[in-house]
Every structure is written in C-alpha cells, then in structure tokens.
Amino acid sequence: MNHIKLHSYFCVLVTCLVLVSCSKESEITPVPELLEIAEPQGAFETENKLLKDVSLLVGQALTDAEVRAEVNSKIENADALQELVSLSFLLGRENGLSKTESTALKSGKLSLASGTNRFVKALAHEVATNGSAYTALSEQLERNGFDPTASKSAGAATEQLTALLADQNLELYYPFAEGPQAASKSAGDFYVSYRPVQYVEVNEVFLHSGADTEAAALKSFGVVNNDFIDTHNVYILGYMDACDVPGKQCDFVDLVPEEPEGQPEPLGAQAKLLTYNVNHSSIEEEDIVSTRFSGFKIDGNDWLGFGASHQKIEIYRGSADGKISVEDGKISATSKSYNINYYRIRAKGARKGWWYHHNDEFDDDWNMSENEQVITLFTKHHLTGSASVELNTKAGLELKNGSIKAVPQATVSSKIKVSLGSARQRTKAQLSRRQVLATIVGPGVTQRTITRDGQTWNVKKSGIFHYYFKHYYTDL
Numbered sequence: 370m371n372h373i374k375l376h377s378y379f380c381v382l383v384t385c386l387v388l389v390s391c392s393k394e395s396e397i398t399p400v401p402e403l404l405e406i407a408e409p410q411g412a413f414e415t416e417n418k419l420l421k422d423v424s425l426l427v428g429q430a431l432t433d434a435e436v437r438a439e440v441n442s443k444i445e446n447a448d449a450l451q452e453l454v455s456l457s458f459l460l461g462r463e464n465g466l467s468k469t470e471s472t473a474l475k476s477g478k479l480s481l482a483s484g485t486n487r488f489v490k491a492l493a494h495e496v497a498t499n500g501s502a503y504t505a506l507s508e509q510l511e512r513n514g515f516d517p518t519a520s521k522s523a524g525a526a527t528e529q530l531t532a533l534l535a536d537q538n539l540e541l542y543y544p545f546a547e548g549p550q551a552a553s554k555s556a557g558d559f560y561v562s563y564r565p566v567q568y569v570e571v572n573e574v575f576l577h578s579g580a581d582t583e584a585a586a587l588k589s590f591g592v593v594n595n596d597f598i599d600t601h602n603v604y605i606l607g608y609m610d611a612c613d614v615p616g617k618q619c620d621f622v623d624l625v626p627e628e629p630e631g632q633p634e635p636l637g638a639q640a641k642l643l644t645y646n647v648n649h650s651s652i653e654e655e656d657i658v659s660t661r662f663s664g665f666k667i668d669g670n671d672w673l674g675f676g677a678s679h680q681k682i683e684i685y686r687g688s689a690d691g692k693i694s695v696e697d698g699k700i701s702a703t704s705k706s707y708n709i710n711y712y713r714i715r716a717k718g719a720r721k722g723w724w725y726h727h728n729d730e731f732d733d734d735w736n737m738s739e740n741e742q743v744i745t746l747f748t749k750h751h752l753t754g755s756a757s758v759e760l761n762t763k764a765g766l767e768l769k770n771g772s773i774k775a776v777p778q779a780t781v782s783s784k785i786k787v788s789l790g791s792a793r794q795r796t797k798a799q800l801s802r803r804q805v806l807a808t809i810v811g812p813g814v815t816q817r818t819i820t821r822d823g824q825t826w827n828v829k830k831s832g833i834f835h836y837y838f839k840h841y842y843t844d845l
Contacts, residue, residue, distance in 0.1 A: 413565065413566035413567050415505070416566045416608075417563070417565050417566055417567075418504075418505035419505045419506060419509060419537075420539075420563040420564070420565065420566070420606060420607065420608070421505070421563050422503040422504065422505045422506040423456075423503075423506060423534065423537075423539065423563075423606055424561050424562060424563035424575075424604075424605075424606035425502075425503070425561065425575060425587060426492060426495055426496065426503055426506065427456075427492070427541065427561060427604065427606060428559075428561030428575055428577065428587050428604065429491075429495045429499075429587060430488055430491035430492050430495060431559065431561070431577070431604065432577050432586075432587070433487070433491055434557060435487055436487045436488050436491045437559070439486075439487045439488055440454075440459060440488055440541070440549075441543075441549035442549070443458060443459055443482070444541070444543055444549045445549050446479065447470055447473075447479060448469075450715060450717055451549055452542065452543050452544050452545075452549075452678075452717065453540060453541075453542050453543070453678050454470075454540065454541050454543075455467045455470055455538075455539070455540050455541075455609065456534055456535065456537070456539040456540060456541055456606070457470075457534075457535040457539075458470055458479075458481070459488050459541065460486070460488070460489055460531045460534060460535055461481050461482055461483075461486050461489065461531075462481075462531060462532075462535040463481065464535050464536070465534075465535035465536060465537070465538055465539070466615070467540065467609060467613045467614070467615075468612075468613055468614070468615050469613070471615050489527060489531055490527075492530065492531075492534075493526065493527040493530055493531075496530060497526075506533075509533060510529065510530070510533060513529075513533055537608070538608060538609045538614050539606060539607065539608060539609065540606070540607060540608070540609045540613070540678065541604055541605070541606055542564070542604070542605040542606075542607060542676060542678045543603075543604050543605070544598055544599065544603070544605075544678075544716065544717065544720070545598075545601065545602050545603065546599060546600070547602075557577070557578075557579020558576070558577065558578055558579045558602060559576075559577055559579075559602040559603070559604065560574040560575060560576050560577070560590060560601055560602060560603040560604070561574065561575050561577075561587065561603070561604045561605075561606070562574040562575065562593075562603060562604075562605050562606075562676060563605065563606045563607060563676070564605055564606070564607030564608075564674070564675060564676035564677065565675070566608065566751055567751050567752065568674045568750035568751055568752050568793075569674060569675050570594055570595075570674065570675055571592050571593060571594045571675055572592060572593070572675045572676065573589060573590075573591065573592050573593075574589075574590045574591070574592075574593050574597070574603060575587040575588060575589055575590060576588055576589075576590040594675065595670045595673055595675060595676070596670070598675075598676060599670065599720060605676035607676060607678070610678070610679055610681075610713075612679075612713060619713075620711050621681055621711045621712060621713040622710060622711060622712055622713065622727065623713050623714075624712055624713065624714050624718075624725040624727060625725075626714075626718055626723035626724060626725055627723070627724060627725075627726070639843045639844065640657075640659065640841040640842070640843050641841065641842050641843070641844075642839065642840075642841055643658075643806075643809055643839075643840045643841070643842050644809070644810065644824055645809065645810060646806065646807050646808060646809050646810060646811065647806050647807070647809070647842075648803075648806070648807070649737065649777060649802045649803045649805075649806040649807070650737070650777035650803075652737065652806070652842065653737065653775075654736050654737045654738060654774075654775035656842065656843060656844055657734045657841075657842070657843040658732075658734065658735045658736075658806070658840055658841070658842055659730075659732070659733050659734060659735075659840070659841040659843070660730075660731040660732045660735045660805075660838055660839070660840050660841075661728050661729065661730060661731055661838060661839045661840075661841070662684070662709050662710075662727075662728075662729045662730070662731040662836065662838065663726060663727075663728050663821075663826070663836075663837055663838060663839045664724055664725060664726035664727065664728075664819070664821070664836065664837055665684075665724070665725060665834065665835060665836040665837075666718075666722050666723060666724045666725065666835045666836075667680060667682070667714070667718070667719040667722070667833055667834060667835075668719070668722040668833045668834075668835060669719060669720070669722070669833040670716070670719055670720050671833055672719070672748045672793070672795055672833070673716050673719060674750055674751075677716050678715065678716055679713050679714065679715055679716055680713070680714050680715075680716055680718070680719050680748065681711070681712070681713045681748065681749040681750075682711075682712050682713075682714075682746055682747065682748050682749070683708065683710075683711050683712075683746070683747045683749060683789060683792070684708070684709040684710060684712070684744065684745070684746050684747075685706050685707065685708055685709060685744070685745050685746075685747075685760075685787050686706070686707050686709060686731060686732070686742055686743065686744050686745075686800075687704050687705070687706045687707075687742060687743040687745070687760030687761075687762050687784075687785050687787065688704065688705060688706075688707070688732070688739050688742045688743075688762055689702045689703070689704050689738075689739060689740070689741075689742075689762040689763060689764035689781065689782075689783045690702075690704075690705055690736070690738070690739050690764075691703030691704055691705045691783070693764075693766065693773060695768065695773065698768065700766050700767065700768065700773060700780070700781055701781060701783070702764040702766060702781050702783050703783055703785075704760065704762045704783040704784055704785035705785065706760065706785050706787045707732075709729055709730075709731060709744075710727065710729045712725070712727070722835075724819065726821065728839070731838065735802060735840075736775065737765060737775045737776070737777060737802065738764050738765050738766055738775035738776075739762075739764065739765075739802060740763040740764055740765040740777075740778070740779040740780075740801070740802055740803075741762055741763035741779060741799055741800065741801045741802065742762060742799075742800045742802070743760040743761065743762055743797055743798065743799055743800065744797065744798050744800055744831070744836075745758050745760060745787065745794065745796065745797035745798075746794075746795050746796050746797070746831075746834055747789045747792040747793065747794050747795065748792060748793050748795055749789075749791060749792050750791060750792065750793060751791065752791045752792065752793070753791075754790070754791075755788050755789055755790040755791070755792065756788070756789055756792045756793050756794040757786055757787065757788040757789075757794065758786070758787055758794045758797055759784055759785070759786050760784060760785050760786075760787060760797065761782065761783075761784045761799075762782070762783055762784065762785070763779035763780075763781065763782050763783075764779070764780065764781040764782075764783070765777055765778055765779055765780055765781075766780055766781050767780055777803070795832070795834070796831045796832045796833075796834050797831065798829065798831035800829075805829075805838065806840065808827040808829075809826065809827060809838070809840060810824075810825055810826060810827055811825075811827055812827065813827040815827070815828055815829060815830045817830060817835065819837055826838070826839070
C-alpha cells in the first residue's frame, strides 16, 4: 500500500472539512459467558475485513445523536418493518438501493433526502481525521484509483468515499425489538457489528456507551449471538442478499406474513375440500386426494445466521412412488424426491413466529400406496459444501392373483438421499397417510390448530417448523 498517497488523502479531507472530533476510551463491563469466534479468515477474509471497517465507520458516525436520529428516521421510512435500509439510501445515492427501495423511489412512495446529510458528513469527517484506523477501507479506496492530488474540495473527497460505499451493495440491519424511534430516545447506548460473508452463528460487537458524555468511542464488547441482537440496540452491516439487488436472479418466493398467496385451489367440479378427519383406507387408490402445503411458520431464530435479515428455506418431500418391480414374488418400490418450493421470509418473521400462507402443491394425488412420505427442510446460507439427508419412505403394496394392488398397511420400505449445496439440513418428519388424513382438523398429536377463513386446521410440527395441509378429495 502506498502510505504517502493515503496520508495525502487524509490530509486533503482534514484541510477541506473544518470539523472537530474527540475520542476517549470508556470503561465497559462485558456480559458474562460470551461466545468465542476466530478472526476473519479464508476465502472471504478481504470482504469481511472491509465489512468490519465500514461497520465501525458507520458506528462512529452514529455516536452523534443527531446523525443517529437521522439514520433511524430513514430506516423507519424505507422499510415496512422499520429495521432494514440500504447504505445507499442513507448516503442519498440512487445506485446500490435495494429492489424494494428502487421500486418505491420510482413510484414516488420514497424519495432521496435533499439538503444536508449529517450521516455522510460524519463518515467523511471520521475518515479524514482517523482514516488510518480503517486499513481495509483505505486499501479499497486506493485500489479504486483515488488520487489525492486531484481532490480540490471536501465535496470531491466525499464523493469518492460515498461512491465506493454505494457500489458495495451494503445494508444496515437494525432488528432491535423496540424500534428505531424508541432507540433514538434512549440514553445513547448502542452496539455495531457486521454480518460476515460466510455463515456464522456468532460475531464480535462494539459498544458505544451513552453514559460517557465526553467520548465518541467504540469499544469491543465481545462475541455474541442472535439472542443478544434480539434484546439489545445493535446496528449490523452486511452485504445485501442477491434477492434484494436489482438485476440479480432470485429463485426464492418472498413471503408476506398472513397474506394468502400461491397456487389456486383445484378447479375440478368434483374436488371437495375435506374439512373433517377421514380414514385413509376409505379413500381408494383410484380416487384422488390432492394435498396442499398451505402454510408454515418458523418459530425461533435458531436457524438464522448471525445478523441475518432474511431466512431462506427449501422444502422437499420424499415418497415411495417410483418404479415398482417384482422379483421372486417380492415387491420393491423406489423412492423419489420433490421440491415443494423455495421460500424467503424476513428474520423478524422467524423471531416472532409469524405464519405464512402460500398454498403450494404437496402431492397432487396422494395415493393409498404412498403409505408414508417424508417432509424435510433445508436453510440456505453462504457455505461451502453441501448438506444431505436420507428420506425413508413406505409403500402399501401386495401381490394378489399375480397383480400388484394397493393396500392400507405399509408393506414395502425404500429410501432416497437428498443433497443441497450451500445449505444446512434442519429437520425432517415422517408423514403417515393414515395419520395425516386422521388429523386434518382438531388438535391431534401436536395439540395445535390454526384458523383460516373460519375453518380450523390441525398444525403439524417438527422442531421449530410448524405447518398445515389442506386436502381436496375427488371420488372417481
């Protein structure tokens, strides 16, 4: 790194910005039993170091109460849940906005603030007066071709800094339960951290203590997890998910809590919604039971990566509805796996246990012969390698007079392996057709129900994954 250039760059900013800052260490007592984590290493070390630098830079700007109030107000305006905003929106730049912000900007529901931007001024001032503390950011500026001799004004230097930050597609996540306005009225204690590129469950946070009226210092508080984030005033910097970046492909369905979406109900004139429990042996193989995965909730933050603003999940089912063969009078059936859908929900929905109703097809014809299926859930993260799970299924088949017939009881077992890259396999559950159809409504084994459109359905549960089905019967 060219230290002469960096020194000149900081001097230019100092000369152009007539601002004053001071710092002083404050005495902080860390909470006991904090978790440990290693320093950023590996393939994402460069990105993580930059994230850490920018998070500390943002945190330093937030030590000013007026800057913090401005940022909190923009978070409130930019996001329906009042917890997420692109760094570009805070910087007042159009490039680097999230898809949601870009859409709102075009429709006139959102606007980039004009006039004095306290947040931008605070960032530029901090870099000017204490730039050597942000090594990764300084190196990035130099790689981007910053020439300190070409900067004749504070405006030019600030433009260079904000342009670099806007190009990173960063977001500021603020999940504190009490909301940004409550925080702006607090005594001034807050924390900052960053969400590493790779999946981790803990990370270091830095505290600014409002009790220290003479200082604007951030001090390492230790390593914490998402439980800490949920109950403390923490601002978290991270890269936007690809689904939030304009122009990038996203295969996941963004779900809104409590809003019914997804595929329409079966349109067959004879299809009847089952609103009562039935004996699966009474629905013959020739009849049709169309089963819908109608809704789910994730009840807890257990599966979220540290500081994640969203939870991405993929759901699969396994069934013994593959090739059927007979050898030496013995029946065998192979299993197949099917993707139900790819979902993305806000992390707050997991923390709060919000229900999402999407009405996706689970099995368009759950035959009697498919005696026992399996449902499994993966969460997607930025990980290397893959996760795998073995799904053990059962079929109800027997030979009668040389022909294969479906029977209500399980007679054949088979299995299939499902593997998914960049994921964690979280849970799976056996789904006996007999038990599922016997608990369409009522509390059942889980002692849980959900009421939708005046009808109460039984809720199935596997760990923190709750879900319910609807079944449509056609008598053929």
